[in-house]
Amino acid sequence: xxxxxxxxxxxxxxxxxxxxxxxxxxxxxxxxxxxxxxxxxxxxxxxxxxxxxxxxxxxxxxxxxxxxxxxxxxxxxxxxxxxxxxxxxxxxxxxxxxxxxxxxxxxxxxxxxxxxxxxxxxxxxxxxxxxxxxxxxxxxxxxxxxxxxxxxxxxxxxxxxxxxxxxxxxxxxxxxxxxxxxxxxxxxxxxxxxxxxxxxxxxxxxxxxxxxxxxxxxxxxxxxxxxxxxxxxxxxxxxxxxxxxxxxxxxxxxxxxxxxxxxxxxxxxxxxxxxxxxxxxxxxxxxxxxxxxxxxxxxxxxxxxxxxxxxxxxxxxxxxxxxxxxxxxxxxxxxxxxxxxxx
Ligand SMILES: C[S@@+](CC[C@H](N)C(=O)[O-])C[C@H]1O[C@@H](n2cnc3c(N)ncnc32)[C@H](O)[C@@H]1O
Numbered sequence: 001x002x003x004x005x006x007x008x009x010x011x012x013x014x015x016x017x018x019x020x021x022x023x024x025x026x027x028x029x030x031x032x033x034x035x036x037x038x039x040x041x042x043x044x045x046x047x048x049x050x051x052x053x054x055x056x057x058x059x060x061x062x063x064x065x066x067x068x069x070x071x072x073x074x075x076x077x078x079x080x081x082x083x084x085x086x087x088x089x090x091x092x093x094x095x096x097x098x099x100x101x102x103x104x105x106x107x108x109x110x111x112x113x114x115x116x117x118x119x120x121x122x123x124x125x126x127x128x129x130x131x132x133x134x135x136x137x138x139x140x141x142x143x144x145x146x147x148x149x150x151x152x153x154x155x156x157x158x159x160x161x162x163x164x165x166x167x168x169x170x171x172x173x174x175x176x177x178x179x180x181x182x183x184x185x186x187x188x189x190x191x192x193x194x195x196x197x198x199x200x201x202x203x204x205x206x207x208x209x210x211x212x213x214x215x216x217x218x219x220x221x222x223x224x225x226x227x228x229x230x231x232x233x234x235x236x237x238x239x240x241x242x243x244x245x246x247x248x249x250x251x252x253x254x255x256x257x258x259x260x261x262x263x264x265x266x267x268x269x270x271x272x273x274x275x276x277x278x279x280x281x282x283x284x285x286x287x288x289x290x291x292x293x294x295x296x297x298x299x300x301x302x303x304x305x306x307x308x309x310x311x312x313x314x315x316x317x318x319x320x321x322x323x324x325x326x327x328x329x330x331x332x333x334x335x336x337x338x339x340x341x342x343x
Contacts, residue, residue, distance in 0.1 A: 043065050050134045069093060151193070165281075165283040168328050188251075189256050201229050212236045212237070217234045252280075279342075280342065281339040285302055319339075322338050
């Protein structure tokens with residue numbers, strides 16, 4: 001005898017108006033298509049319903065669900081109605097402070113101080129357990145919007161390591177923008193999971209990756225820890241630059257710290273740790289393509305080519321070169337790539 005499986009529909013938990021509004025808010029991020037925004041919001045509802053119905057279960061969201069949850073929570077009137085109507089209480093969100101114990105996500109008040117990190121991976125608490133719980137609660141899991149895709153072993157050209165300046169796979173110029181890197185000391189500010197820096201090290205550079213998020217260091221070490229001449233460290237970029245006595249020939253930041261920190265603070269610090277003639281290169285979204293800031297994002301410093309030229313030359317850089325990389329067909333936002341030499 002077979003048992004019918006009842007699939008719950010996230011759309012049943014908010015009114016159509018609220019659904020449309022929350023999807024529209026997610027669409028302020030130019031990287032979200034309508035389909036992706038629907039999927040992210042639906043998965044966030046499935047996550048929150050599972051949290052709400054299992055107050056004792058320790059759960060943590062994927063990055064994509066967290067984006068939709070942030071956006072929903074900041075739209076506080078419908079978020080408050082949603083949590084109080086379905087669960088009779090507020091569902092808290094406990095953000096993580098770098099260097100401190102993370103709070104458990106999405107629990108009742110008395111648990112908000114427990115460690116929210118999986119001790120082994122450093123990632124959000126037991127994503128696997130969370131996915132199991134959401135499935136057990138009767139929701140479908142959208143793999144693209146919830147589970148991190150495994151890293152590709154090769155890119156479209158069949159290379160096992162590569163550098164990508166853009167937000168799209170297999171798109172835009174490669175590391176040649178930096179000139180030859182063999183024998184050069186490279187610093188990446190906001191190194192994420194480390195693939196770009198690892199590629200430069202395979203070409204003969206030595207690399208120091210710095211990222212504010214402890215989980216990024218864990219992932220980068222797991223992936224690239226066996227490469228000699230490559231180190232990763234958890235630190236905020238300005239704090240690292242103030243404290244290090246090293247000098248670097250190449251500094252790069254791909255949608256990284258240069259995008260997130262006030263350039264008048266960060267650039268003098270970068271310049272002070274660069275060898276004369278060294279190259280600084282960074283990428284971010286072109287100005288105007290962000291639309292209103294996505295709820296999750298902090299302030300991001302998109303500047304025009306003229307602004308970058310002025311700011312960089314004012315902080316001891318020369319030969320500023322700004323290029324705009326068009327997006328792939330069918331995508332909206334391009335990428336701005338900025339290079340300059342330490343004068
Ligand atoms: C969009 S990710 C890009 C990661 C990587 N550069 C890549 O291309 O895959 C931005 C990274 O910058 C890091 N980040 C943001 N602000 C930072 C700061 N002030 N200092 C160090 N890292 C920072 C974040 O933790 C995140 O890993």
